Amino acid sequence: xxxxxxxxxxxxxxxxxxxxxxxxxxxxxxxxxxxxxxxxxxxxxxxxxxxxxxxxxxxxxxxxxxxxxxxxxxxxxxxxxxxxxxxxxxxxxxxxxxxxxxxxxxxxxxxxxxxxxxxxxxxxxxxxxxxxxxxxxxxxxxxxxxxxxxxxxxxxxxxxxxxxxxxxxxxxxxxxxxxxxxxxxxxxxxxxxxxxxxxxxxxxxxxxxxxxxxxxxxxxxxxxxxxxxxxxxxxxxxxxxxxxxxxxxxxxxxxxxxxxxxxxxxxxxxxxxxxxxxxxxxxxxxxxxxxxxxxxxxxxxxxxxxxxxxxxxxxxxxxxxxxxxxxxxxxxxxxxxxxxxxxxxxxxxxxxxxxxxxxxxxxxxxxxxxxxxxxxxxxxxxxxxxxxxx
Numbered sequence: 001x002x003x004x005x006x007x008x009x010x011x012x013x014x015x016x017x018x019x020x021x022x023x024x025x026x027x028x029x030x031x032x033x034x035x036x037x038x039x040x041x042x043x044x045x046x047x048x049x050x051x052x053x054x055x056x057x058x059x060x061x062x063x064x065x066x067x068x069x070x071x072x073x074x075x076x077x078x079x080x081x082x083x084x085x086x087x088x089x090x091x092x093x094x095x096x097x098x099x100x101x102x103x104x105x106x107x108x109x110x111x112x113x114x115x116x117x118x119x120x121x122x123x124x125x126x127x128x129x130x131x132x133x134x135x136x137x138x139x140x141x142x143x144x145x146x147x148x149x150x151x152x153x154x155x156x157x158x159x160x161x162x163x164x165x166x167x168x169x170x171x172x173x174x175x176x177x178x179x180x181x182x183x184x185x186x187x188x189x190x191x192x193x194x195x196x197x198x199x200x201x202x203x204x205x206x207x208x209x210x211x212x213x214x215x216x217x218x219x220x221x222x223x224x225x226x227x228x229x230x231x232x233x234x235x236x237x238x239x240x241x242x243x244x245x246x247x248x249x250x251x252x253x254x255x256x257x258x259x260x261x262x263x264x265x266x267x268x269x270x271x272x273x274x275x276x277x278x279x280x281x282x283x284x285x286x287x288x289x290x291x292x293x294x295x296x297x298x299x300x301x302x303x304x305x306x307x308x309x310x311x312x313x314x315x316x317x318x319x320x321x322x323x324x325x326x327x328x329x330x331x332x333x334x335x336x337x338x339x340x341x342x343x344x345x346x347x348x349x350x351x352x353x354x355x356x357x358x359x360x361x362x363x364x365x366x367x368x369x370x371x372x373x374x375x376x377x378x379x380x381x382x383x384x385x386x387x388x389x390x
Contacts, residue, residue, distance in 0.1 A: 002119070002120070002128075003173075003177060004119055004173075004177045004178055005116055005119075005120075005128055005131040005132070006131075006173070007170055007173030007174050007177055007178070008071070008112040008115060008116055008131070008132055008135075008170075008174060008178070009112075009131050009132050009134055009135035010135065010166065010169060010170035010173060011071070011075055011078075011108055011112060011135070011167065011170035011171075011174065012108070012109055012112060012132055012133070012135030012136050012139070013135040013136070013138055013139045013143055013166065013170075014078070014082075014139075014163055014166040014167040014170055015078065015105040015108065015109060015135075015136070015139070015167075016135060016136040016137075016138070016139025016140060016143060016144070017139045017143035017144055017146075017147050017162075017163050017166070018082065018101060018105070018160075018163050019047070019105070019139075020139060020140050020143075020144040020241075021143070021144040021147035021148055021151075021159060021163075021241070022043065022044060022047075022098075023044070023219055023220050023221070023222050023223060024144070024147075024148040024151065024222065024223045024237045024240075024241055025147075025148075025151055025156040025159060025223070026040040026041060026043070026044075026220070026221070026223055026224070027040075027223050027224060027227065027234070028151060028155065028156045028234075029043070029091075029094070029156055032155075032156070033090065033091040033094065034091070035091050037221070037224055037353065038350040038351075038353055038354045039091070040091075041220055041221065041346050041347075041349065041350040041353075042095070042346075042347075042350065043094065043095055043098055044216070044220045044342065044343070044346040045343045045346045045347050045350075046095055046098060046099055046102075046343075047098045047099065047101070047102045047342075047343075048102070048216075048339040048340065048341075048342035048343035048346065049339070049340070049343045050098075050099040050102035050103050050106075051102040051103070051105065051106045051336075051339040051342075052106075052335075052336040052337075052338075052339035052340045052343065053336070054099075054102060054103035054106065055102075055103060055105075055106025055107055055109075055110065055332075055335075055336070056106075056332060056336060058074075058103055058104070058106065058107040059106075059107055059110055059111075059332070062107065066180060067111055067114065067115045067118070067178070068115075068174070068175070068178045068179070068180055070107065070111050071108060071111055071112060071115065071174045071178060072171055072174050072175045072178075074104040074105075074107045074108040074111070075104075075108055075167055075170055075171040075174060076171055077100065077104040078101055078104045078105055078108065078167050079164050079167040079168050079171060080100075081097045081098070081100040081101035081104065082097075082101060082160050082161075082163045082164035082167060083160070083161070083164045084096075084097040084100070085097040085098060085101070085157075085160045086157045086158075086160035086161045086164065087157070106335070106339075109132075109136075109335075110332060110335075112132050113132050113133075115178060116128035116131065116132050119178070119179065137248065137249055137252050137309075138249075140244070140245045140248045140249070140305075140309075141242075141245035141246055141248060141249040142242070142245060144241045144245060145238040145239070145241040145242035145245060146162075146238070147159045147162060147163065148237045148238040148241050149238040150162050151237075152234065152235050152237070152238070195323060195330055195333065196333055198322065198323045198330070199322075200322045200379065201319070201322050201323050201330060201333070203375050203376065203378075203379030204315070204318055204319055204322055204334075204379075205319075205333055205334060205337040206337070206372070206375050207268070207272075207315070207372040207373075207375050207376055208315055208334055208337040208338055208341060208372075209337045209338075209340050209341040209344070210341065210368045210369065210371045210372035210375065211271075211272060211275065211311055211315075211341065211368065211369050211372050212337075212338050212339075212340075212341025212342055212345060213341045213344045213345040213348065213365075213368040214275065214276070214279055214345060214365040214366060214367065214368030214369045215275065215279070215308055215341075215345060215365065215369075216341065216342045216344075216345030216346050216349070217279075217345040217346070217348045217349035217352065217361060217364060217365035217368070218279055218282055218345075218349065218361045218362055218365045219345075220342075220345065220346040220349050220350075221349050221350075221353065221358070221361060222240065222241075222244075223237055224353070224358055225282065225286065225297070225358065225361070226240050226294075226297060228358060229285075229286040229293070229297075229358055229359065230285060230286060230288075230290060230293035230294045230296070230297045231290030231293065231294055232294045232297070232298075236294075236298075239298060240297070240298060240301055243298050243299075243301040243302045243305070244301040244302070244304060244305040245305060246302060246305065247301065247302040247303060247304065247305020247306040247307075247308075247309070248305040248306070248308065248309040249305075249309075250305070250306050250309075251305055251306035251307060251308060251309030251310045252309045252310075252312070252313060254306065254310055255267060255271070255309060255310035255311065255312065255313040255314050256313040256314075258270075258310065258314070259313060259314040259317045264314040264315070264317035264318045264321065265314075265318060265376075267310060267311075267314035268311060268314045268315055268318060268376070269373060269376070270310070271307055271308075271310040271311040271314065271369075272311070272369040272370065272372055272373050273369070273370075273373070274307045274310075275304075275307050275308060275311070275366075275369045276366040276367070276369045276370050277366070278300060278303060278304045278307055278366075279304075279362045279365040279366035279369075280362050280363055280365075280366040281300055281362065282297070282300065282304075282361070282362035282365075283359055283360060283361060283362030283363045283366075284362070285297050285300065286358070286359045286362075287359065312338075315334065316331060316334060319331060319334050345365070345368070348364065348365075349361055349364075349365070352364050
């Protein structure tokens with residue numbers, strides 16, 4: 001594989017670790033900074049909002065800049081944000097660090113995919129994109145469990161220093177190996193958002209938002225579910241995340257294959273129904289005795305990982321079928337919808353814990369993927385040709 005793609009993917013690997021390991025760190029962060037678990041959960045909310053809103057703005061503002069400078073600059077700021085998070089003495093400073101990380105993570109991820117395509121041969125472009133996305137997949141499968149393991153040994157601050165070190169290595173590789181003279185698309189924010197008026201795209205984005213809302217109403221508080229809900233020790237968190245990550249890696253592959261064979265729309269429907277069932281099963285598991293609930297949660301994390309990650313490639317295929325002539329912009333909006341769902345789900349999960357109880361997270365979260373199916377049903381398909389493609 002082209003070493004330049006490895007460097008770009010290493011950056012998305014660091015970003016993926018930071019984004020997915022934080023759920024396992026929330027109880028430690030809450031205890032260390034003197035806030036409640038629900039307040040700690042707002043770290044996920046603000047990160048997701050900053051990613052969804054800040055990244056498109058940052059992309060518009062840096063459209064005239066050389067991609068090599070955008071990549072190294074955003075990676076350096078990401079590293080600085082991770083170090084700031086590691087040494088933050090207060091909850092508010094930690095939140096500010098995560099907002100900074102989110103904006104630059106979103107800018108880096110989008111620019112890295114575009115750069116990977118630009119430096120690859122036309123017949124290798126799909127592989128180039130897969131390499132960059134693979135950095136995130138590896139982060140979910142192995143990076144986040146490793147980060148949780150480090151937090152068990154050196155605390156959550158140690159995990160952030162680990163993330164910063166990976167980001168620094170990625171920065172060096174990108175600076176020395178990515179060629180000069182590559183420029184991003186010079187589009188205004190209004191042009192980027194204008195594609196949402198394409199028939200059928202808004203309902204598709206709403207489906208993504210609702211799916212992620214349900215998933216992250218539960219996933220954000222997975223550490224509390226594992227420790228308080230089913231009686232596992234905190235030292236088991238790496239195992240919990242590893243089982244989910246292995247399932248996610250399999251689900252990412254399966255989602256693409258099922259979309260190619262049966263169609264993206266059918267795959268999205270299947271993933272939504274199955275995700276609702278699994279989320280509700282998490283609440284049911286918390287009602288079981290601890291000696292049964294703990295192993296059951298670990299087992300269902302594998303299944304949940306497969307189902308949760310079946311959805312993104314199928315959803316991306318739907319978006320491409322709806323707006324093929326505006327693919328980059330439509331996919332960027334799809335990512336914004338994803339992170340808005342993360343923010344909304346984390347907020348709703350916090351409200352459920354504060355007002356009803358931890359054991360109700362799955363029952364409430366499972367409703368949202370089903371709401372996404374209702375949106376799909378009411379919206380239908382803009383035309384029969386798109387339906388056949390999707």
